[in-house]
Amino acid sequence: MKIQPIRGTHDIFGKNLDKYNSICDEVKRVASIFNFSEIKTPIFESTDLFSKQLGESSDVVLKEMYTFQDRNGESLTLRPEYTTPMIRAAISNNLINLLPCKIFGIGQMFRRERPQKGRYRQFNQINFENFGTKDSFADIELILLANKILSTLLPNIKIELYLNSLGDKDSLIKYKTKLSTFLKENKKFLSKESQSKIDNNPLRILDSKNSDDQLLISKAPLLIEFLNKQALKQYEDIKKSLDSLKISYLEDNSLVRGLDYYCHTVFEFKTKSLGSQDTLIGGGRYDGLIANLGGKDIPGIGWAGGIERIMLLMNNTETSLNLIHFAILDEKFREHALFAYNLVAKKNYPVFWNFKYNLKKSLSKANEANAKYIIIIGEEEFNINKYKVKNLITGEQNLVNIDKILSFVK
Numbered sequence: 001m002k003i004q005p006i007r008g009t010h011d012i013f014g015k016n017l018d019k020y021n022s023i024c025d026e027v028k029r030v031a032s033i034f035n036f037s038e039i040k041t042p043i044f045e046s047t048d049l050f051s052k053q054l055g056e057s058s059d060v061v062l063k064e065m066y067t068f069q070d071r072n073g074e075s076l077t078l079r080p081e082y083t084t085p086m087i088r089a090a091i092s093n094n095l096i097n098l099l100p101c102k103i104f105g106i107g108q109m110f111r112r113e114r115p116q117k118g119r120y121r122q123f124n125q126i127n128f129e130n131f132g133t134k135d136s137f138a139d140i141e142l143i144l145l146a147n148k149i150l151s152t153l154l155p156n157i158k159i160e161l162y163l164n165s166l167g168d169k170d171s172l173i174k175y176k177t178k179l180s181t182f183l184k185e186n187k188k189f190l191s192k193e194s195q196s197k198i199d200n201n202p203l204r205i206l207d208s209k210n211s212d213d214q215l216l217i218s219k220a221p222l223l224i225e226f227l228n229k230q231a232l233k234q235y236e237d238i239k240k241s242l243d244s245l246k247i248s249y250l251e252d253n254s255l256v257r258g259l260d261y262y263c264h265t266v267f268e269f270k271t272k273s274l275g276s277q278d279t280l281i282g283g284g285r286y287d288g289l290i291a292n293l294g295g296k297d298i299p300g301i302g303w304a305g306g307i308e309r310i311m312l313l314m315n316n317t318e319t320s321l322n323l324i325h326f327a328i329l330d331e332k333f334r335e336h337a338l339f340a341y342n343l344v345a346k347k348n349y350p351v352f353w354n355f356k357y358n359l360k361k362s363l364s365k366a367n368e369a370n371a372k373y374i375i376i377i378g379e380e381e382f383n384i385n386k387y388k389v390k391n392l393i394t395g396e397q398n399l400v401n402i403d404k405i406l407s408f409v410k
């Protein structure tokens with residue numbers, strides 16, 4: 001029986017793993033510049049952690065969680081997102097005693113969505129959170145950080161930042177009531193799917209990609225008109241700072257995000273180069289969430305980005321530039337070659353044992369692998385106890401003793 005991978009999951013190896021690793025390296029580099037510390041949390045948590053806070057009528061909770069009963073009857077869920085587990089971990093480990101608490105995490109998430117390009121059932125996220133500050137500096141810093149990571153990893157991709165403010169929870173509740181009345185009055189113009197969301201979650205209809213829904217939404221009351229003075233000022237401050245940092249953004253008053261914990265600033269980095277799964281990074285403020293999870297009543301803000309979506313847009317990285325191929329042209333030269341192979345590997349150069357091919361094939365294998373050097377061990381080299389070291393970039397080659405090899409591959 002041939003066992004197939006589970007639908008919506010994938011193995012990461014070869015060039016894709018190089019991309020995955022370079023994303024993680026860049027994330028860690030930028031995290032240390034801005035003083036975020038890494039945290040790793042378990043892949044499964046108590047189901048309550050997600051079901052109450054992400055929104056009982058959100059798609060994630062309604063349709064997408066991998067939930068199962070443990071042998072003792074406890075309900076567990078494979079984490080569909082990282083914000084709530086990171087808050088849970090910060091509370092469990094008293095990390096929020098010293099504020100602001102700035103943490104980041106990289107790891108697998110699980111959502112039972114319909115798989116397509118850029119959308120998987122197991123996927124990886126990078127995730128940054130800042131707990132404990134109301135100051136709009138935290139919003140700016142997180143946007144700056146996301147911008148820095150994306151522009152380093154994807155220098156040639158056009159990415160746009162979409163921005164909105166949901167205001168405080170009270171304004172949002174008032175707006176929801178107004179929106180739902182408007183949608184009820186115009187129900188017949190909505191798609192069937194959106195009609196079913198009017199009572200439970202009218203905000204989610206603003207996200208709809210259906211063209212009839214879009215037309216009606218363009219005539220719906222605007223959220224911005226429900227923001228109080230203070231929320232408007234907070235939003236204006238953020239826009240002013242982005243302007244002065246020359247980070248361009250598009251205001252999108254229908255940007256509400258798919259999870260229920262947000263308030264005030266919400267943002268998404270999107271690209272037209274990916275097809276329908278076009279959001280690379282999404283996040284926002286969630287003042288109130290930490291208290292709801294049993295922590296202090298402190299504000300929070302963060303974002304998460306999809307590693308696979310970033311990988312889809314990255315060029316293949318030239319990772320093996322210092323690679324040294326050993327072309328061993330016959331079994332007889334094995335010991336002679338092994339001696340040099342061990343010496344070079346001991347000095348931490350990446351090596352490849354290119355065994356028993358003819359010289360032409362060996363060279364083409366080395367070129368394919370992007371190797372920088374090839375060390376050839378054939379009849380001539382064996383007989384005079386030397387090695388032929390060829391630089392595949394300059395074409396220069398030298399016949400050398402074992403003790404000279406290292407000076408030629410530097």
Ligand code: HAM
Binds near residue numbers: 082120282306307
């Ligand atoms: P989210 O928008 O649900 O937000 O996901 C963030 C990012 O994860 C998306 O923009 C996308 O790049 C990636 N992503 C989501 N679902 C999938 C999938 N099925 N396959 C591949 N990639 C996917 C959150 O998760 C929030 N916790 C973000 C946040 C952090 N808000 C505040 N702090």
